[in-house]
Amino acid sequence: MLEKISSIKNIPHSEIVKLAKLVQYQEGQVVSRTISQNQSVTITLFAFDKGEGLSGHSAPGDALVQIFEGQATITIDDKDYVLSSGESIVMPAGIPHALEASEKFKMLLLLVK
Numbered sequence: 001m002l003e004k005i006s007s008i009k010n011i012p013h014s015e016i017v018k019l020a021k022l023v024q025y026q027e028g029q030v031v032s033r034t035i036s037q038n039q040s041v042t043i044t045l046f047a048f049d050k051g052e053g054l055s056g057h058s059a060p061g062d063a064l065v066q067i068f069e070g071q072a073t074i075t076i077d078d079k080d081y082v083l084s085s086g087e088s089i090v091m092p093a094g095i096p097h098a099l100e101a102s103e104k105f106k107m108l109l110l111l112v113k
Contacts, residue, residue: 008036008043020068020106023047030054042111048072053100061113063091070105074098 010033011017023033023045030052035043048070056075065074066088074081075098076091082102083089091097093113 011035019045019108023106025049025104040113044109047106048101050101050104054098056096056098058094058096059111061093061111064110065089066108068106071102072105073100073102
């Protein structure tokens with residue numbers, strides 16, 4: 001029997017989980033946990049301490065952000081969007097974007113190339 005190689009890692013399989021509980025806040029840091037990464041898709045969980053962020057950059061694919069808790073300011077092509085728990089936004093491929101924690105926040109990032 002061939003061993004199946006899992007595409008999803010760092011998360012329990014066949015269990016109900018709360019994704020926000022899989023990353024913990026750390027003072028003065030951005031914490032990340034990669035769930036899946038291949039040529040087409042990257043799925044990552046993040047926990048940002050207040051005032052932390054990701055500086056301006058662009059991505060090779062569309063990036064969907066889902067905020068689990070807290071609040072973030074996401075800048076896309078020089079326009080600011082304030083997102084809170086339960087809200088999402090797509091950062092389009094090739095367009096500069098940045099994130100800053102207005103307060104502590106946790107999010108899921110789904111990058112589709």
